[in-house]
Amino acid sequence: MTNSALESALGSFGRRVRRLTPDTMLVADELLIALAGPEAIHQPTDRAHLAEWVVEQLHHLIAGLSDDIDRRIAEAVLATRPEFYGKGIGQARAYLRSHHESYVDSAYKRRRSVVIAQLAASLDKAYQLKCAPRVFLSGRYTSEDTGRPIADALGAALATLPITLICGGSRVGAHTAYAMARALRADGTYSPDRTTLYVRTESTRIAPIYQPLGHVIHVDTCRTETRRTMLRNAQLCLVFGGGDFGDADGNGTAEETDLARERGIPIVPLATTGGVAQQLWLDHRADAHRHLPRPRVVDYDDLDHRDPAVAITAALHLVTHHLALPLPLPLSVRELHARR
Structure with missing residues (x-):
């Protein structure tokens, strides 16, 4: 699959699910297939292992983002932290506005797609190396x-x-x-x-x-x-x-x-x-x-x-x-x- 397919699936996951956990990733067929192909999730055990790995890897990639605003945008978009669990994107942005003086909505609009693209590319590369x-x-x-x-x-x-x-x-x-x-x-x-x-x-x-x-x-x-x-x-x-x-x-x-x-x-x-x-x-x-x-x-x-x-x-x-x-x-x- 192309990075663009994975990028789209990752953005869609963030909009729909609003909580990044192994359980929510387990049923994220679009994202898992875009990353690894349909054969990788055919067996329940393989699907579970892949879902756990994706969640662990996304947490690692987000923690590694050098820009603090980019990191917080990623956490908000993918709902990786409890303060974003169950909150819609609008609520997540409101939380960032009220808790981070350096955050502005224009940064979210400008950086969101860039951050998702970066995470998708890094996740794709990490998976290829995982299979190395x-x-x-x-x-x-x-x-x-x-x-x-x-x-x-x-x-x-x-x-x-x-x-x-x-x-x-x-x-x-x-x-x-x-x-x-x-x-x-x-x-x-x-x-x-x-x-x-x-x-x-x-x-x-x-x-x-x-x-x-x-x-x-x-x-x-x-x-x-x-x-x-x-x-x-x-x-x-x-x-x-x-x-x-x-x-x-x-x-x-x-x-x-x-x-x-x-x-x-x-x-x-x-x-x-x-x-x-x-x-x-x-x-x-x-x-x-x-x-x-x-x-x-x-x-x-x-x-x-x-x-x-x-x-x-x-x-x-x-x-x-x-x-x-x-x-x-x-x-x-x-x-x-x-x-x-």
């Missing part, structure tokens, strides 16, 4: 002193791709995911669905994961089953360091890459990070040279480049190759640091 390919990051630091800057740079670089990132609750997973989320936020394209961290309730290695970014999912399953859950919907496995460090996790990175191979998921080992990633790179280098197109062979070799920025660029090229995505625009080292 899922990349699973497997790994563990071989040395956090040298690995942390690489994880931060990798996360910022991944933010340039139309993907979602899935990680376990290790330090490298948390650092990469939050670096990606911060870069998305700085770029104005952040959505909580872009990064998901899975944390076992019985984990003995709790990373600093509780930041107000992305999703954190707690699972009460064993290590292997948690790894299967993370890989179940992944389209690619990106490997960072890893190894057996003599604790209860054993060589979890190796187990995750074995599970990925069982499922036929492409693996991109960031060999410059050492450990399991470097061993995988060595083990599969001959196959890569036989099967990859020439430009991607160069990228594969660069995965072990001594300059992490070169290795990260190579990894992004291989991710786009395996997922049939357009190549990202090149980012300088300075730009990568600015996005972190």
Whole structure:
């Protein structure tokens, strides 16, 4: 569907419903179809999940509007707050007049359509990214002193791709995911669905994961089953360091890459990070040279480049190759640091 169809449906929803909740969105067929198509609401469970996501996303997008008047207009138009519940547009405008000295009706008339268009475009983009390919990051630091800057740079670089990132609750997973989320936020394209961290309730290695970014999912399953859950919907496995460090996790990175191979998921080992990633790179280098197109062979070799920025660029090229995505625009080292 076009953005104009979604824009029209969003404006119509605001005029008719006068209360933004999952229950009211559940029956907003015009809006849901304009966003996701009729097949997305055919099953009741799918419809309910989509309705909840749309409401959550609209609240997030409205809260992110930088102009205070635009934000209040959006809240009034879509009745997102209790003071606007059940009130007609005229009553909502009267409330704004009486409670905000800087508000004038001319601003409402001038900005309403612009605000709705902006929200519709952002909602459409967020949905497209929600449906984007899922990349699973497997790994563990071989040395956090040298690995942390690489994880931060990798996360910022991944933010340039139309993907979602899935990680376990290790330090490298948390650092990469939050670096990606911060870069998305700085770029104005952040959505909580872009990064998901899975944390076992019985984990003995709790990373600093509780930041107000992305999703954190707690699972009460064993290590292997948690790894299967993370890989179940992944389209690619990106490997960072890893190894057996003599604790209860054993060589979890190796187990995750074995599970990925069982499922036929492409693996991109960031060999410059050492450990399991470097061993995988060595083990599969001959196959890569036989099967990859020439430009991607160069990228594969660069995965072990001594300059992490070169290795990260190579990894992004291989991710786009395996997922049939357009190549990202090149980012300088300075730009990568600015996005972190």
